[in-house]
Amino acid sequence: MANKLGVNQYGKAESRVVRIVRDTARHEIRDLNVSTSLRGDFEDAHITGDQAAVLPTDTQKNTAFAYAKLHGISSIEDYALALGRRLLEACPAASDAQVRVEEYAWDRLGDHSFVRRGGAVRTCVVTVGREDAVVLSGISDLVVLNSTDSEFRGFLKDEFTTLPETDDRVLATSLVAKWRHTAVEGVDWNASHAAVLQTLLDTFAGTYSRALQETLHAMGCAVLDDQEEIAEIRFSAPNKHHFLVDFSGFQVEGLTNDGEVFIAADRPYGLIEAQVTRDDAPPADDAWLHVPGFC
Structure with missing residues (x-):
């Protein structure tokens, strides 16, 4: 052979x-x-x-x-x-x-x-x-958290599903984002980076989330709306889970946990990845640009 x-x-x-x-x-x-x-x-x-x-x-x-x-x-x-x-x-x-x-x-x-x-x-x-040249700017280890205005319910269930639905949860992630520019000449890279970062933070803080996927999409759309010279943005967002501590077994009168004390679990974690791109954006050479990993 x-x-x-x-x-x-x-x-x-x-x-x-x-x-x-x-x-x-x-x-x-x-x-x-x-x-x-x-x-x-x-x-x-x-x-x-x-x-x-x-x-x-x-x-x-x-x-x-x-x-x-x-x-x-x-x-x-x-x-x-x-x-x-x-x-x-x-x-x-x-x-x-x-x-x-x-x-x-x-x-x-x-x-x-x-x-x-x-x-x-x-x-x-x-x-x-x-x-030619292609530039992907980005940020990693951007840890963000919303203590409310996040829910997760109405999801598919089968015989192995134990996750309860919730209409009020902590939403946290350690975000990786990379965005591709349509041009490489005459760009104020520092100003562009600062503007994207601020847009990401403002949108995360200002978006009611029914799922992390929805939040990422809103963040990506906001970046593309703000900067016409960006062709696409990609996200890799691990869920940083915060689980409510169960106080029911404690022998302490009047001790309740009304969404105040959590255990932060580092693994396993959900990993949400998404791309938001302009309809008319030229394709990228993924095999070269995005190795290793989705981002």
Whole structure:
């Protein structure tokens, strides 16, 4: 039986790139986790072991660090575009270069002192081809919670269903969202990201939810309505379940739990994933853009 090489890519994962700008007494910091990949004609490397067309992953790592200084980091999207174009230039056998960036935020304590901020992480996935580029901006670990205005009832039931219906529950998730831009030139990446994040938060807080699916759809529609240059947005939203603690077995007179004390369960959890896209949006190369995972 004949065999052939399938889809393949290679790169350097999770280079921790920290850039401190010292041009003035008031320093700035950008803290990134950078992963790069190349895809193209690397058949010889796999079949015969010939590495002549392979740009080493160590070189990709070095370029990521060098471009933090040579190009700078005004935004992670702008940095990733520049880095991807450089890698594509340096590797003629590559058809595409992809750069994935996570940025960790620091809050200022003084001119040269900072404290690492917990919580949400800004992300981007930039794919640079020989003729065009695609930018996915995003956010991960965005933990949000509504303590009311959420229900879950009327669902399908069978002989294994034990979940009770509820018309008042805690709705919480640790959201991953990625949105694809229709253009990559002339974009104010920082302003766009801040606006999307604010829209997501405002819509989550302002939407009565009959299901997390409904909330995600409302959030996606709000983002697309607000920013015409965004073609689609994708969500991966694990339910962070909060179960009411049963006080009925406690021997304490007058002790009741009227939706006030919960146990936060981390697993197993429901995982809700959805895409909201414009009707006229050009399709994305999912096999390349959205690996690994739905988002």
